[in-house]
Amino acid sequence: MTPHISRSLSRRTTLSIATAVAAGALLAGTLSTTGAAAKTSVPSAAPQALSxxxxxxxxxxxxxxxxxxxxxxxxxxxxxxxxxxxxxxxxxxxxxxxxxxxxxxxxxxxxxxxxxxxxxxxxxxxxATSKSIAVRTSGVSLKAAPSGARKVVWAATGTPRLAYEKVVTSTKKDGTPSKLHVITDATSGKKIYEYDAIRTGTGESQYSGGVEIGTSGSGSSFSLTDAARGGHSTYDLKHGTSGKGTLFTDADDKWGDGTNNDAATAGVDAAYGAQVTWDYYKSVHGRSGINGDGKGAYSRVHYGNDYVNAFWDDSCFCMTYGDGEGNAKPLTSIDVAAHEMSHGVTSATANLVYSGESGGLNEATSDIFGTSVEFYAKNTKDVGDYLIGEQIDINGDGSPLRYMDKPSKDGNSLDAWKTGAGNVDVHYSSGIANHFFYLLSEGSGKKTINGVDYDSPTSDGSTVTGIGRDKAEQIWFKALTTYFTSNTDYAAARTGTLSAAKDLYGADSAEYKGVAAAWAGVNVS
CATH class of the missing domain: 3.10.450.490 (Nuclear Transport Factor 2; Chain: A,)
Structure with missing residues (x-):
């Protein structure tokens, strides 16, 4: 769509926020023919760009x-x-x-x-459910509703029934806000289900070199507001944990110095992450903004003290970043920004409940698109890879937070589906879909992509041939937006992605067969 530009001047400014590094040093190694190949033609069943x-x-x-x-x-x-x-x-x-x-x-x-x-x-x-929604809403003996709860019909698990939904707001020990949705049976008072609406992740500012970001203003008054991308704005919480914060402003439209000595540096990285995420969804999937309505979210940086996390919150439609341990490492890298904002895309589409297998798929969707945005950005200081949080050094040995080629390398994530996968923390059960996406994109076995070595196994010992990341992204996005529902599990995700592949490429296509083979490689049938 044509962006709506306010009367104030919208500018794209080259910002040197870190010392440049020669591209050759970061692109050493063999480039994958599938990972960084030219774009393929867009199938007629792909989403249309809508104003x-x-x-x-x-x-x-x-x-x-x-x-x-x-x-x-x-x-x-x-x-x-x-x-x-x-x-x-x-x-x-x-x-x-x-x-x-x-x-x-x-x-x-x-x-x-x-x-x-x-x-x-x-x-x-x-x-989401094939069961009939036939419940008695009157003339039944009900338990007293928890204070502040609303009456609902619960149909996500088991037989549909009357229930109460209460949102419990609190703060976790690490400083992360919590909005816990607790579902209780209205007749027995017993808890049925719970999930947290705050989606969290971890990462570290990568300082993406000299970048262009959208700002607004003129003369001697500029703000970190991107009018060309729905008015996305970036705010400084100044180590607070509530409110919107203070909009970043500047007199000369030059922001940050590449270090934590300048509070605006983290703001630049957050704004850049939001920008490339917006551009990715619009260019690759025809989606204008997180909600698809052309409106920008907003970002808050410098949240709390020593806060080693970042999170997306639907209620404020905003992205929030901590500064990391010792307030020295803002969590504002490309893949972290895209990961968290993709939680918003998931919420606006399939709305996968953040618990059980659907929660693992929710997390994996953010890893998948966080990775996709990182490749799309083609930033020479943060080249695309299938590693999550590769610069965070949270383990103290330079290892990444998560691996898509073999998720279990982090010591916790699942390489393949198993009974009880829905009881595993969503950040670890996500490994099943992350591994599927890697296999679908690149295939099994050893290979080097953008200088990073991978060796991806399969649960059944089969050899999987990748169809290319571009096509894998199209399949996952179409499945998310047209076939996944709030309680989609891994079996249903297989069905949904096969339907998406059929729509896009045909039931007899290599892409359809590739989806089936990749799911078999992670024990989902």
Whole structure:
């Protein structure tokens, strides 16, 4: 879409935020023919780039016929559909994502996606649950609602039932805010489920060299506001832990000095990370902003003291970065920024619940797109790789936080699916999908990409041939936005990605077969 530019001057400024390093030194080694190859043609089933107004019109049209759609799907008369999003493919097909209500109550885990051709013929429906939402909402004995809770219908696990949802706000020991959603059965009072709405990750400022970032202003008054990218702005919390912070401003439009001596340096990295993430989603997937509505989020840096983390929060639609141990290492690298903001994309689309196998898929989606953005940026100081947090040195030996080619190398992550995978911390069960994505992109066995050596095994001893990262990204994004639902597990993720590969490349294609082979390589069938 054409960006809406405010009357103030929007500028792209070259900023030297660290000493330049020769590209050759960082590009040593053999480049992968699949990892950094030229872009392939975009399939007709890939998402179409939509302006904010076009998307709004599609949502309005879908909302106007939501009652008729509910009848066509033979939903209960007490059920209503509420449009969350509409994705339109290049061939004119649409995928409309709905939330449900039942007798006026929100149905958690009742979301569904209706797939239609350009002519409006329904091709299928992807449902979070296949169970009928038929619960008694009156004339039943209920436990007293927890203070501040709301009544809902819980349909994500087991038989749909009346429940209460309470959000418990607190702060964890490391300083991370927590918004714990606790679901209890309305008749027994027993806890059914819980998940934290704050998505967290770790990383370190990589100081991406001389970069261009969007700023606004003129004369002697500039701000770190990118008018060309939905008005994304960057704020300084000055080691506080609440509020929006203070917008970064400057008199000469030259920001940061490449060190922590200048508070604006972390602001530059955060703004640059947001910029390349925005550009990636728009250029590669036709998505304008995290919500797809052309509006920018905002970033906060210098959160707390010695805070070794970063997090995305849906409620403020914002990204927050700590400064690391000793306030010396702001967590504002490209892959960390893209990882955290991709949690927002997931929330706006499939809304994968941040617990169990869906939580692992949520985390993996952020690792997948964090990695994808890092490759897309082509930054000579932070070249693309399949390592997560490779510069954080959290282990004190220079090793990365996570490995996509063999996740278990970190000592905790899963290489393949196993019984009980949903009980593993989401940052470690994510290894299953991370490994799948690596195998799908690059294949199994030994190889060197951008100077980094990889050796990816398979759970069944098979040899997997990669289809290229560009195609793997298209498949994962289409699956996320059109086939995944709030409680998608690994088996359903396999089904969704196969459907996406079929749509994009055909059921007899090498890409479709590659998806099946990669899932088999991580024991998902």
């Amino acid at each position: 904010a107004s076009s998307r709004a019109d599609l949502i309005k049209d879908a909302s106007a016929k939501s009652a008729a759609t509910a009848q066509e799907l033979k939903l209960d008369s007490k059920e209503k559909l509420v449009v969350r999003d509409v994705v339109k493919d290049r061939d004119g097909s649409t995928h409309t994502r709905y939330e449900r209500t039942y007798d006026g109550l929100p149905v958690l885990g009742g979301d569904l996606v209706v797939h239609e051709t350009k002519a409006g013929k329904r091709e299928g429906v992807t449902r």
